[in-house]
Amino acid sequence: MKDIKDIEIIVEKLIDSERVAVLTGAGVSAESGIKTFRDPDGLWAKFNPAELASAQGFLSNPELVWEWYNHRRSVLEEAKPNPGHYALAELEKLTNNFTLTTQNVDGLHQQAGSENVYELHGSIVKNHCFECCEPYLSEIDIRDKEIPKCESCGGRIRPSVVWFGEMLPEEAIKKSEIAALNSEIYIVAGTSGEVYPAAGLPSIASNSGALVVDINPNLTAIGKYADVHLAYPSAEILPVIVSEYKKAVGI
Ligand code: BV8
Ligand code: ZN
Numbered sequence: 001m002k003d004i005k006d007i008e009i010i011v012e013k014l015i016d017s018e019r020v021a022v023l024t025g026a027g028v029s030a031e032s033g034i035k036t037f038r039d040p041d042g043l044w045a046k047f048n049p050a051e052l053a054s055a056q057g058f059l060s061n062p063e064l065v066w067e068w069y070n071h072r073r074s075v076l077e078e079a080k081p082n083p084g085h086y087a088l089a090e091l092e093k094l095t096n097n098f099t100l101t102t103q104n105v106d107g108l109h110q111q112a113g114s115e116n117v118y119e120l121h122g123s124i125v126k127n128h129c130f131e132c133c134e135p136y137l138s139e140i141d142i143r144d145k146e147i148p149k150c151e152s153c154g155g156r157i158r159p160s161v162v163w164f165g166e167m168l169p170e171e172a173i174k175k176s177e178i179a180a181l182n183s184e185i186y187i188v189a190g191t192s193g194e195v196y197p198a199a200g201l202p203s204i205a206s207n208s209g210a211l212v213v214d215i216n217p218n219l220t221a222i223g224k225y226a227d228v229h230l231a232y233p234s235a236e237i238l239p240v241i242v243s244e245y246k247k248a249v250g251i
Contacts (some may be wrong), residue, residue: 006228011245013185013211019097021183022088023176024234026188027216031082031107031235034075038192043072054164058130062147062156069159070142072124076106077142084189085112087238092116094245099179102173103191103198104160118179120198122161136174157247159175175195180204187213189234193221202226 014020026036036042037049041246047068051057059102079137089112092098099119102109105124109117129150136148136157148157162168175207180186186205193199206212206225214226215234223229230237 003230003232006230007015007241007244008024008061008210009111009211009246010089010185010187010213014091014095014241014245015248017184018177019099020095020160020185020187021092021099021179021184021205021210022091022187022189023180023191023198024088024100024102024104024109024189025054025191025198026104027192028084028088028102028234029079029082029104029108030190031084031233032106032108033096033192034079034106036190038194049164050075053161055130055166058156058163063145065158066147067145069124069161070140073140073142076124077107081112081165082107082235083235084236085109085114086240087242088189089113090242091245092240094242094251099175099183101176101198101201103195105159118176120162120172120176122169122229124161126158128160129153129155132159135160154160168197177200177204180210181208183210186210186214187215188222188226189215189238191216191220191222192218223230225228 030036039083052065052068085108092114100109100114102119103121105121107125132153132155134150134152180201182203183205188202201214202222202225212226214222214229217231217233
């Protein structure tokens, strides 16, 4: 692997760090068969995000939006965590004060065993009422085109993801900003760095002196904050980083 020097820098930093933080995006789920948003064959290539991932979009065409999310849920039914998800779950157990912030809504980090996870953009497996925000806990039949109705107010049910123009969950973004501020190493994997305020986290880490690592086959907006760029798929390189770390600490 030509970047072994970079990996040694990362491993050394992991050993010296009191606080380790990670930010992931759709790219870490790519090897689980879940399309990213902005890659040429990504989700947004076919659909207009404003149309589908926004409250206005839902109001103007609730059936289309509900069907799009059910399509994504059906893809998720077949998806499993990949070696990148498992490597991050293992790294959490091996290091101190580990924080994982994800923009993903697929829950694969938790399925792989990650515990301290902040979901900035919510979760596609949860639902709530569009009108009164009451959580909707009944089972969803993803093949049913009919939008379920709220049992308290009769309003339409929506996926509990954060749409464009909506506020992020208060605790998730606050804790993620603190983790970026205090981390000595900030590993960014699988994100194009296009969506704010998530995309602002690497610059917070960089400005407070963390070693910023960008794991992405492509160059993106994250590049300007990255001290190290590993142009590999996350499912390939994250397990290498964890195994080199374990060798270095004698596990
Ligand atoms: C908000 C959930 C306050 C739904 C999503 C400045 C400050 C604040 C807000 C804004 C601002 N400027 C603009 C805004 C508004 C907006 C925004 O950022 N727009 C962008 C497009 C300019 N932000 C918001 O609206 C946010 N809300 O700020 O509230 C507010 C309120 C009102 C008015 C103003 C402000 C809400 C944003 C959340 C939107 N919801 N998702 C759903 O999933 O359906 S965003 C969506 O994009 C997903 O969550 C996704 O995760 C996220 C980011 O995309 P990425 O994860 O980075 O995925 P992408 O495809 O882009 O990139 C994948 C990368 O992986 C690529 O680089 C590729 O090279 C790489 N890759 C591919 N394969 C691999 C790989 N890497 C590693 N390994 C591989 N194998
Ligand atoms: Zn309701």
